[in-house]
Amino acid sequence: EQRPLGGITEIAPFTGIDDRGLGDLSGPLGWQLAYPFLQKQLYDFYGDKRIIENQYPAFKKQLNFLITTAPMNLYSWDISDHEALDPKPEGLSAAAFYYHHILLGAEFAGILGNSRDSIEYATLAKSIKENIIAKYHVPATGRFDNATQSAQLFALYYDLAPDRDKSFDVLSKEFERHKWHISTGIFSTKMMFDVLRENNMNDAAYRIANQKDFPGWGYMLENGATTLWETWAFPESDPSRNHPMFGSVDEWFFRSLGGINPLAPGFKRIQIKPQPAGDLSWVKTSYNSVHGKIVSDWKKQANGFQMHIVIPANTRADVYCPSAAGKPVMENGKEIKAVRYESGYAVMELGSGEYNLSSF
Structure with missing residues (x-):
């Protein structure tokens, strides 16, 4: 509301809760972000800008409230990464959530053809980003704020790190410190899967997701969970034992293991980039987009890699098939020309249809 x-x-319908809010009984920044973030998700997945158009006056009102309330153009208080096991990077997360709001303002204005607002918000976002780096980045170290898993993931997810390699190195050491278990909360758990996918590090995601002891999803299953808990530890009575906030692991199956992601609103253009990991030898994935079913099935064989993909009518896809550089990719016995080879993949641009690909 x-x-x-x-x-x-903070919640709807509103009951008066405003924990770490910004005044006027408004909620904390991370929870306020749900309002524009949901609009962005719906636009990306369905390609319909009407929700952005219809909500834009209210969103502008929200942005004006955030801008005029921000001390020195930055926030430092928030609930932060709810249920993280390490100390939460409250200041960094609050500033990043504010930055995210303004980025979406620039993007939504651009989608609606409002160049004046788009330029204004983009300029402000640039200033906020500079302020965040100046305040929370430890120069020459790659560390942000308290350098926990949460802090490093916020920095990498929002592209704040001046030296990404160093920031990834700090993150990897945090994973190692936790023996490749997760210590993140409601926000940076999703960020972890996205950051690792976008940087071809799915083996790390698989290793973390596949842990059977505390903390992790396997621990929930080993302790009788049939739904996701709100906490990594078993909630005796409070909080909830049926809460979707750690459900980004489900998204990981589709986006990373199956490799299905939109490259244009509504999956008009698709990326199919499976990221095999660990001891997995096969994956079957499908997603019912507004244009039709997208399929990404793959399996490893002793002599190569096989993919079965379906690209819906009136769409195109960038298809990534694991392959050594320069090696051919075959489709039912005929070679398909790769437009490029990168990071262990042959990349092909394919139109609508069903394909059976193999690489050796």
Whole structure:
């Protein structure tokens, strides 16, 4: 719900809860972010800009509230990474959530053809990013804020790190310190899967997701969970034993293992980039997009890699088939020309249809 001054409440329907909020009974920044973030998700997955168009006046009111309320153009308080096991990077997360709001303002204005607003918000976002780096980055170290898994993932997810290699190195050491178990909360758990996928590090994601002891999804299963808990530890009575906040692991099956992601709103253009990991020898994935079913099945064989993919009508896909550089990719006995080879993949641009690909 929107408050009179423009802020969004922590929960809806509103019951008066405003933990770490921004005034006028508005909620904390991370929870306020749900309002524009959901619009962005719906646009990306369905390609319909009407929700952005219809909500834009209210979103502008929210942005104006955030901008006029921000001390020195930065926030430092928030609930932060709820249920993280390490100390939460409250200041960094609050600043990053503010930055995210303004980035979406610039993007939504651009989608609607409002160049004036888009330029204004983009300029402000650049300033906020510079302020975050100046305040929370430890120069020459790659560390952000308290350098926990959460902190490093916030920095990498929002592209704040001046030296990404160093920031990844700090993150890897944090994974090692936790014996490749997760210590993240509601936000940086999703960020972890996205960051590792986008940087071809799915083996790390698989190793973490596949742990059977505390903390992790396997620990929940080993302890009788049939739904996701709100906490990594078993909730005796409170909080919830049926809470979707750690459900980004389900998204990981589709986006990383199956490799299905939109490259244009509504999956008009698709990326199919499976990322085999660990001891997995096969994966079957499908997603019912607004254009039709997208399929990405693959299996490893002793002499190569096989993919079965389906690209819906009136769409195109960038298809990544694991392959050594320069090696041919075959489709039912005929070679398909790769437009490039990168990071262990042959990349092909394919139109609608069903394909059976193999590489050796």
